[in-house]
Amino acid sequence: MQVNENKVVSLSYHLEVSEGPEAVRTFVEKTEAGNPLTFLFGVGSMIPGFERALEGMSQGDVFDFSIAPEEAYGISSDDEIVELPYSIFEEEVKQHPDLLTIGNLIPMNDGQGHTFQGKVKSVSMETVTMDFNHPLAGKTLHFKGTIESLREAEPEEISHGHVHGPGGHHH
Numbered sequence: 001m002q003v004n005e006n007k008v009v010s011l012s013y014h015l016e017v018s019e020g021p022e023a024v025r026t027f028v029e030k031t032e033a034g035n036p037l038t039f040l041f042g043v044g045s046m047i048p049g050f051e052r053a054l055e056g057m058s059q060g061d062v063f064d065f066s067i068a069p070e071e072a073y074g075i076s077s078d079d080e081i082v083e084l085p086y087s088i089f090e091e092e093v094k095q096h097p098d099l100l101t102i103g104n105l106i107p108m109n110d111g112q113g114h115t116f117q118g119k120v121k122s123v124s125m126e127t128v129t130m131d132f133n134h135p136l137a138g139k140t141l142h143f144k145g146t147i148e149s150l151r152e153a154e155p156e157e158i159s160h161g162h163v164h165g166p167g168g169h170h171h
């Protein structure tokens with residue numbers, strides 16, 4: 001069996017990132033032993049470059065590949081850097097004086113039920129500049145790992161577009 005459409009893939013991985021021509025890699029995350037990442041292949045739940053690199057692999061295969069930002073979380077955009085009035089943070093800052101520390105990630109919503117993670121870029125008396133780019137935007141991703149297991153997806157999983165059971169959704 002190979003990794004392709006309508007397969008449930010379980011894999012372990014170790015992710016590092018780098019930026020630009022720099023060869024320096026920074027560790028981001030890894031799966032823990034016995035707790036692989038499990039997902040339904042081909043439904044767009046993973047970034048495109050990740051699925052493309054895994055397609056055709058078999059159980060037990062070891063992988064080591066890199067994904068350019070364009071195929072991962074995109075390029076950082078200045079359009080995602082927004083100046084907000086300091087006043088909207090005022091109440092929150094009273095309770096959490098460290099809230100607006102540069103580099104802090106703050107969950108925010110647009111009042112229509114969408115939540116965004118914003119990173120504090122700079123703070124003045126009047127404004128707070130927030131960066132809403134994905135934290136991994138502009139980064140090249142380096143994945144190493146192993147295909148732990150593979151199975152056919154159940155028809156119900158395919159119609160729901162996600163995995164049921166271990167590592168997946170529970171209804």
Ligand SMILES: [Zn+2]
Binds near residue numbers: 157164169171
């Ligand atoms: Zn479901």
